[in-house]
Amino acid sequence: MLKSISLSTIFCLALVYASAQTPTMPPEIAQAYAKNTRSSSGKPGKKYWQNHGRYNISVSMTPPDRTIKGVEDITYFNNSPDTLHSLNMKLIVNVHAGGGRGGAAATPDAAIKVDNIQIKGAKADWDNSTAITTNQMVGLNSPLMPHDSLKLNITWHYQLSKGRGRDGVLDSTTFYLAYFYPRVSVYDDYKGWDIQPHTGGLEFYNDFNDYSLEVTVPKNYIVWATGTLRNPDQVLQPDFARKLQESMTSDSTIHIATAQDLANKNITAQNATNMWLWTSTNISDVALAVSDHYDWDAASVLVDDKAKRRVSVQAAFADASEDFHHYVQFARNSLDWFSHNLPGVPYPFPKTTSVQGFADMEYPMMVNDSHVTDLVFAQLVQDHEIAHTYFPFFMGTNESRYAFMDEGWATTFELLIGTAERGKKVADEFYKKFRVTRWINGPHEKENPIITPSPEVTFGSGNNAYGKPSLSYLALKDMLGDDLFKKALHTYMNNWNGKHPIPWDYFNSMKKGSGKNLDWFFYNWFFTKYYIDLGLEKAEKTSGGYTLAIKNIGGFAVPFDVNVTYADGTTDTFHQTPIVWENDQKNISVDIKTIKDVKSITLDGGIFMDANVKDNTWTAN
DSSP, X not given: OGGGOOHHHHHHHHHXXXXXXXXXXXXXXXXXXXXXXXXXXXXXXXXXXXXXXXXXXXXEOOTTSOEEEEEEEEEEEEOSSSOXXXXXXXXXXXXXXXXXXXXXXXXXXXXXXXXXXXXXXEEOOOOTTTOOXXXXXXXXXXXXXXXXXXXXXXXXXXXXXXXXXXXXXXXXTEEEEESOSOEEOOEETTTEEOOOOOOSSSOOOOOOEEEEEEEEEETTOEEEESSEESOHXXXXXXXXXXHXXXXXXXXXXXXXXXXXXXXXXXSBOOSSEEEEEEEEEEESOOEEEEESSOEEEEEEEEEETTTTEEEEEEEEEOTTOTGGGGHHHHHHHHHHHHHHSSSOOOOOSSEEEEEEESOOEEETTEEEEEOOSOHHHHHHHHHHHHHTIIIIIIBOOOTTTOTHHHHHHHHHHHHHHHXXXXXXXXXXXXXXXXXXXXXXXXXXXXXXXXXXXXXXXXXXXXXXXXXXXXXXHHHHHHHHOHHHHHHHHHHHHHHHBTSOOOHHHHHHHHHHHHTSOOHHHHHHHHSSOOBOOEEXXXXXXXXXXXXXXXXXXXXXXOOEEEEEEETTSOEEEEEEOGGGGSSOSSEEEEEEEOSSOEEEEEEEOTTSOOSOGGGSEEEOO
């Protein structure tokens, strides 16, 4: 019956649901549920599928020459029910050809130049003069049938960009390579090919693939990359290979390569060039860094108590950068806390590496962070980037379309781990300053609902991706309580680990995992232009205490404290969770039970900052 439902019927149903405060669906999303690739239970539907690739990549470079040369073999598996007549290739680094992130100058030679491309052993049509955007559709001489695969062989080169971007030249002999290889873009069940251009702002959407990565560099250059280093004994001198191995079981930081070691030029094998081999499976991307003068620190941390599994924690940085000398221990703390608290899922990969760069950006098993002098801020940034391990790398969210599905969670975990590290007061003040203040000051009439696809957000895109969704997750945590919230979150993560969830999968999973009907809550937070502004209209004395009339001017279903000062000078606090707004999101009454006379009452949202606090206080006559 669902199979035959028309899109017009679905749209009409969506309008009806809207009046009932039920999260609505665009037609293409509703169609995915109708086709049973997605399920209202929160789990992938019985007919869910996603495509997959095996990438064998070899790249070489000889710094300070910025030329990156690459060869790759891709086996692409079409697990969809659709016949594919073309492939969309992603060429993310081409963003630099037209002007990079943060207003960087255009660098025409930064575009990937394909020297040769073969599909199924036959030369494919490719014109470098037109393939200068971040998407390039390539026709197939014979279609790729459902549940079949094909092989691509590509040889390419490009000039690594200069500037302070997510990838590029960090200094004359230190390079950071990200998005450096042609890849097949995501083909999914609700949009088909991902053809959204990458313009340098929004982030990424990738399939889960298997990778073999060979990086060839001159002697005395060290390579750090996504994955497991398979040939340390071939590329490192024995003493340094031994120290790397020792770090795999050490809580203490081991200085694998110091400034003096680097000056002595005795770290790597002394061949003219060395090929470093890395492998990784079921992961959404790979990145790498190379340098002949970056320090190399490492240790490890226990992330899974039951399995006794430890994870390698590494850092690569300029010796003069004091903050990075702490990064191994910062990262050990991050992985320990995230694994054992929230999300409370053991770190899923064998390693993490922090590289000193400019981007403050996450990659699978790596972060590219700026050097700062403030150690507290340095730790916070690293916490945030490592938190992205779970969203989007454990959960394959579409960052470029629904940025709040990863940035909102990283911002939430940033606050929670920051509370453990620095205390509630300091963490809350930082969160309010950097994540809430800009948004809460308006103008709110220009707001877009959080659910608005990221490319279509016309005002406050950062607020829609970071602060607002984070507050929604924290409000839900407050309403459900820590244990039930964690149970619901684990339901979501178990359902969609290694897959491609969309917002409705999150909504349905959290409902199922909590056993609560949260439709009203998700509609309130994600589908409206609301903001935070409560008003305490009056307080009336009753036989059992006081009854407060509270107006929700802004509209969001937020938690808040009722802070009471009594006539005798004592105080009390009565916490209200967002459940108070379930039946009426505009006006509620709250009863305060007390036998004392009250001098004043103030509503305080804490991190749920109020746009106008002037109407939050009532004072007795």
